Amino acid sequence: MLPSVLQPNETDHVPVLAEEVRELLSIERGQTVVDATFGAGGHAAILASDLKGDGRFIAIDRDPTVRPYFEGFKRHAGVQSRFLRGEASVVLDQLAENGVHADAILLDLGVSSMQLDRPERGFSYASDAPLDMRMDPTAELTAAELVNEASERELITIFRKYGEERYAKQIARAIGRRRRKQPIERTGDLVDIIRSAIPAPARFGDGHPAKRVFQALRIAVNDELGELEEALPAALEMLRPGGRLAVIAFHSLEDRIVKRFFQRLERGCVCPPDFPVCVCGREPELRRLNRKAIRPSAHELAHNPRAASARLRAAQKA
Numbered sequence: 601m602l603p604s605v606l607q608p609n610e611t612d613h614v615p616v617l618a619e620e621v622r623e624l625l626s627i628e629r630g631q632t633v634v635d636a637t638f639g640a641g642g643h644a645a646i647l648a649s650d651l652k653g654d655g656r657f658i659a660i661d662r663d664p665t666v667r668p669y670f671e672g673f674k675r676h677a678g679v680q681s682r683f684l685r686g687e688a689s690v691v692l693d694q695l696a697e698n699g700v701h702a703d704a705i706l707l708d709l710g711v712s713s714m715q716l717d718r719p720e721r722g723f724s725y726a727s728d729a730p731l732d733m734r735m736d737p738t739a740e741l742t743a744a745e746l747v748n749e750a751s752e753r754e755l756i757t758i759f760r761k762y763g764e765e766r767y768a769k770q771i772a773r774a775i776g777r778r779r780r781k782q783p784i785e786r787t788g789d790l791v792d793i794i795r796s797a798i799p800a801p802a803r804f805g806d807g808h809p810a811k812r813v814f815q816a817l818r819i820a821v822n823d824e825l826g827e828l829e830e831a832l833p834a835a836l837e838m839l840r841p842g843g844r845l846a847v848i849a850f851h852s853l854e855d856r857i858v859k860r861f862f863q864r865l866e867r868g869c870v871c872p873p874d875f876p877v878c879v880c881g882r883e884p885e886l887r888r889l890n891r892k893a894i895r896p897s898a899h900e901l902a903h904n905p906r907a908a909s910a911r912l913r914a915a916q917k918a
Contacts, residue, residue, distance in 0.1 A: 614713070615642030616848055616907040620894050621706060622646055624914040625844050631703035632656045634695075636688035636835065638666055639712035641673040647706065648677040657681045658702070660691045662736040663715070689830035696838040703843045705835045709828065710850040711735070711818060713906065723818060725810040728788030733818045743817045747784050752776045762825070762853065763816030767798045771813060787814075815851065828854060832861045836886065839917040844889070846914040855893060855911045862888050862915050889914040 615621075621643060627633055627650035635644045638659040648657050657679050659670050670683040684691045688707065695702075715721050715735065722732030722743060731744040750758070752772045759768035774797035775784065784790055794810045795803055803809045819825060835845050849855035868884040893911035900907055 614904045614906075615646065616708070616904065616910045617894065617896060617900070617912045618643060618646050620912055621846050621848070621914075622650065624846050624889050624912070625704040625706065627651060627655075627704050630654045632658070632701065634658045634660065634692070634702045634705045634835075634838070635708075636660045636692060636705055636831065637708045637712075638670060638683070639663075639708065640666070640714045641669045643706055643708060644673050645676070647704070648673070648679055648681070651679045653678045655679050658695070658700075659683045660688050661685065662687050663712075664737065666714070669714070687827055687831075689827055689834045692831065692834035692838050696834070700838070701840045701843070702838050703840055705839060705843070705845045707828075707831060707835065707845070707847045709824070709848060709854050722787055723814070725787060725791050725808055725814050728786055731785055731787050731790060733814075733821045735822045739822075741821055743821050744783070744785050746817060746821060747775060747790065748779050758820045759813055759816045761816070762819040763812035763814075764852075765812040765816065767802065770797045773797070790814075819853070825853060825857065828857050832858065836865070836917060841917055843917045844914060845886075845917070846912065849893075849911050849913070850909045855913070858913050859893070862886065862913060866915070884918050886915040886917050889916055 625647065627647055629652040631651060632655065633647050633651065635647065635657070638644060638661040641659070644657065644659060651657065657677060659673070659681065661683075662685065664685055667683060667685075674681045692705075711723050716723050719727035719729040722729045731742065731747060733743040734741070747755070752775070755772035755775060756768045759765040759771060765771065771794055774793050778784055778789075778793050784793065790813070791810045794813055798809055832847075839845060847858045849858055865885040866888055868882055869878045869880055870882055871878050871880050890913060893913050896904075896907040896910055
């Protein structure tokens with residue numbers, strides 16, 4: 601049975617694709633492991649158990665509210681552990697610059713269950729709460745500020761680019777009309793605006809009508825794609841030769857960035873195909889451990905429906 605972490609005042613957190621991550625990272629006793637998106641520590645408890653009481657575990661998260669989860673993890677992990685608060689890209693860079701290297705790194709992207717399940721954080725369209733969506737509660741930009749201050753054209757771009765929302769123009773215009781009367785400050789207000797802006801059939805289609813707009817705003821508020829673009833090379837730099845990096849993405853935008861990063865660094869030579877010999881001298885920097893993204897099994901989905909969109913890719917540093 602997989603180990604668990606005590607959760608402070610929360611329902612049980614179920615880590616996604618846990619056994620698959622464990623197998624791909626292939627952690628051994630005495631190694632250094634980094635969970636660069638610690639959250640509630642579900643994956644961390646599993647990975648730390650493979651160190652078998654001898655090794656080092658580094659937890660990273662930009663959200664300061666995860667510290668109680670880390671303290672619970674540390675009490676039961678049985679290995680040297682430390683928590684570093686900050687964006688994964690920044691902290692991984694700093695660790696590498698200071699000569700700290702890892703044998704295994706995990707990036708579990710997107711919003712965590714502990715954030716979704718706290719209505720006051722404003723991530724969920726299922727509860728009426730302040731329109732916040734900051735993964736780091738001390739960051740300046742909130743979803744409310746973005747919704748009320750961005751131009752309609754900017755909102756259309758955000759909804760299309762980050763949410764792939766087909767009714768982006770209609771929703772942005774409806775937001776513009778509402779905010780000219782009064783500020784939009786709560787998630788419930790935004791859900792009502794979205795419902796009123798889209799055609800009736802779309803309100804009962806694929807999932808909740810607000811899910812794509814909420815995803816888009818969350819990504820924009822937290823600069824999630826920009827952070828991922830910087831975190832991947834930072835993670836690779838911190839890995840020792842032979843070390844492994846696993847990344848769990850939850851939508852096609854994230855997964856595409858990961859896939860292309862792995863493909864690019866696995867290629868090696870980039871000379872034109874008609875060159876008789878290589879003149880670039882570029883060597884492959886990693887080897888992909890799975891060619892296709894791993895998806896949750898039917899058994900996992902039956903126990904954890906939130907895992908439905910998860911996609912796992914992993915690579916080993918050359």
